[in-house]
Amino acid sequence: MSEVYNWQLGRKMDYPHEEAHPEWQFAFVFNINRCIACQTCTMACKSTWTFSKGQEHMWWNNVESKPYGGYPQNWDSKLLNMLEKENPGKQVWDARNQGKEKPFGEFKGKTIFEAANSSQSIDGPRRALGYLPTDDEWTAPNIHEETATGETMKRGEWSHSAELPEHRVWFFYLQRICNHCTYPGCLAACPRNAIYKRPEDGVVLIDQERCRGYRKCVEACPYKKAMYRPTTRISEKCIACFPRLEGKDALLTPDGAPLETRCMTACVGKIRLQGLIKKNPDGKWADVPDNPLHFLIRDRQVALPLYPQFGTEPNGYYIPPRWVPRPYLVQMFGPGVEKAIEQYSCPDRELLAVLQLFRASQQVIFQYKIEKGPKVAEVEVTLPSGKKKTQEIFNDTVLGFNKIGKEFIRITIEEPTFERPKQHVNSI
Numbered sequence: 014m015s016e017v018y019n020w021q022l023g024r025k026m027d028y029p030h031e032e033a034h035p036e037w038q039f040a041f042v043f044n045i046n047r048c049i050a051c052q053t054c055t056m057a058c059k060s061t062w063t064f065s066k067g068q069e070h071m072w073w074n075n076v077e078s079k080p081y082g083g084y085p086q087n088w089d090s091k092l093l094n095m096l097e098k099e100n101p102g103k104q105v106w107d108a109r110n111q112g113k114e115k116p117f118g119e120f121k122g123k124t125i126f127e128a129a130n131s132s133q134s135i136d137g138p139r140r141a142l143g144y145l146p147t148d149d150e151w152t153a154p155n156i157h158e159e160t161a162t163g164e165t166m167k168r169g170e171w172s173h174s175a176e177l178p179e180h181r182v183w184f185f186y187l188q189r190i191c192n193h194c195t196y197p198g199c200l201a202a203c204p205r206n207a208i209y210k211r212p213e214d215g216v217v218l219i220d221q222e223r224c225r226g227y228r229k230c231v232e233a234c235p236y237k238k239a240m241y242r243p244t245t246r247i248s249e250k251c252i253a254c255f256p257r258l259e260g261k262d263a264l265l266t267p268d269g270a271p272l273e274t275r276c277m278t279a280c281v282g283k284i285r286l287q288g289l290i291k292k293n294p295d296g297k298w299a300d301v302p303d304n305p306l307h308f309l310i311r312d313r314q315v316a317l318p319l320y321p322q323f324g325t326e327p328n329g330y331y332i333p334p335r336w337v338p339r340p341y342l343v344q345m346f347g348p349g350v351e352k353a354i355e356q357y358s359c360p361d362r363e364l365l366a367v368l369q370l371f372r373a374s375q376q377v378i379f380q381y382k383i384e385k386g387p388k389v390a391e392v393e394v395t396l397p398s399g400k401k402k403t404q405e406i407f408n409d410t411v412l413g414f415n416k417i418g419k420e421f422i423r424i425t426i427e428e429p430t431f432e433r434p435k436q437h438v439n440s441i
C-alpha cells in the first residue's frame with residue numbers, strides 16, 4: 014500500500030498504487046433538488062452505449078429512489094454495514110479543524126482500502142472491501158420508485174409531513190453514473206491491470222483486450238458502477254462519452270471544444286453540470302475560481318461528494334435535497350450538508366448566476382463571467398436554521414466560455430417573456 018492524500022477526507026490514506034494525477038479531471042455536479050426522475054438521462058445513455066445483447070441489465074446511468082431503492086439493490090447500506098462491522102462505532106468525522114485542503118475536517122474511520130487490510134476474500138487478501146451483488150439485485154434500476162419509505166414521524170403528525178426544513182415522510186431521487194474516482198476501487202482491485210485512468214482527462218476505462226472477467230472491479234467499486242457482461246465474459250463501465258469529451262463531433266463542435274456526455278445534455282430537469290477540473294501535478298485542484306465547478310465544489314461547498322468516507326475521492330458532486338432529515342444526508346454526503354443547504358436555500362448574487370449555467374449548452378464550460386444588471390426583486394426567505402433573510406435578486410447576465418475561450422452562453426437571471434401580437438395565426 015502507498016500513502017496518498019484525499020482532500021475529501023482531510024487526510025492521507027492507504028491506496029494500493031502510487032499517487033499519480035491527470036492534467037484535467039472529468040467531474041460533474043448534480044442538483045438533487047431539481048430532478049423529476051423522468052429517466053431521460055438513463056435512456057440517453059442506454060440508447061448510446063448499452064443496447065446490445067448481454068447488456069439488458071446494464072445501466073451505466075441510473076436514477077434511483079432513496080432511501081429504499083438502489084441499483085443494485087441496497088448497494089450503499091450493504092457496504093456501510095460491512096465497514097461498520099470492520100470498525101465498529103468508529104466510522105466518524107471530526108469536523109473541527111477545517112482548511113483549504115480539508116474543508117470537511119477529517120474522517121477518522123476506515124476507507125474501503127484501509128478496512129480491506131484485515132479482510133480476506135475466498136481467493137486471497139483483498140485490496141478493497143466490497144461484495145459481488147447477486148443477479149437478482151441487478152434486475153431493477155429504480156426499484157420501489159417514489160416510495161416514501163423514509164420516515165421520522167411520530168403518531169398523529171401527518172399534518173406536518175411536507176413542511177420544511179425536514180419532511181417527516183420523505184424520499185428523493187439519486188442520479189448515478191461512474192464517478193471516475195481519483196483513487197478508483199475498481200482500478201485498485203484489478204489483478205490484470207486492465208483498468209486505467211487517462212492522463213488527459215482522468216476518465217477511468219477498462220481495457221477490453223486485457224480484461225478476463227474476474228469481476229474484482231465489480232466487487233471493489235463501492236458505487237457498483239463496474240458491471241459484468243455475460244455474453245462477452247468481460248466487464249464494462251461508463252466511459253464518460255469520451256469521444257464527445259475529446260471534441261470529436263464535428264457537427265456539434267466544429268472547433269473541437271469538449272462536449273458534455275449524453276446523460277448530461279439530455280437532462281430535462283436541468284440538474285446536471287459537467288466540467289473538466291484543472292489539476293496540479295501534486296493532485297491539488299488548480300486555483301481557477303471562475304470555473305463553475307470549482308466555484309460550486311471548492312469555493313462554496315454547495316455541491317458535496319457522494320459517500321466520501323468510502324475513500325475513492327469520487328468526482329461526482331451533489332447539491333443535497335433540502336427536505337430530507339439531516340442525519341441521513343450527513344451519512345451520505347459528509348459533514349458539509351448544513352452549510353450547503355443553507356446557501357442553496359437563499360443563493361446570493363453569484364451563486365444564483367452560476368446556477369443558471371446548468372444545461373445551458375452541450376459544450377463544457379471552462380470559465381464564467383457575470384455582467385451586472387438592475388435589482389428586480391426582494392424576497393423574504395426562511396432559512397433551514399429558522400433565521401429570516403432578505404434575498405435581493407438582480408437581473409444579471411451570466412456568460413460561459415469553452416476550452417478555447419470562446420463565449421457560447423449568455424443567459425439572464427430573469428427569463429425573458431414575449432407577448433404575442435393580437436392577430437396571431439392561432440387567435441380566435
Ligand code: SF4
Pocket residue numbers: 190191192193194197198199200217233234235236237238239250325
Ligand atoms: S465509481 Fe466505481 S467504477 Fe467508477 S471509477 Fe469509481 S470505483 Fe471505478
Ligand code: SF4
Pocket residue numbers: 047048049050051052053054055076188279280281282283284285
Ligand atoms: S434527465 Fe435529469 S431530471 Fe430526468 S431523471 Fe435524469 S437527472 Fe433527473
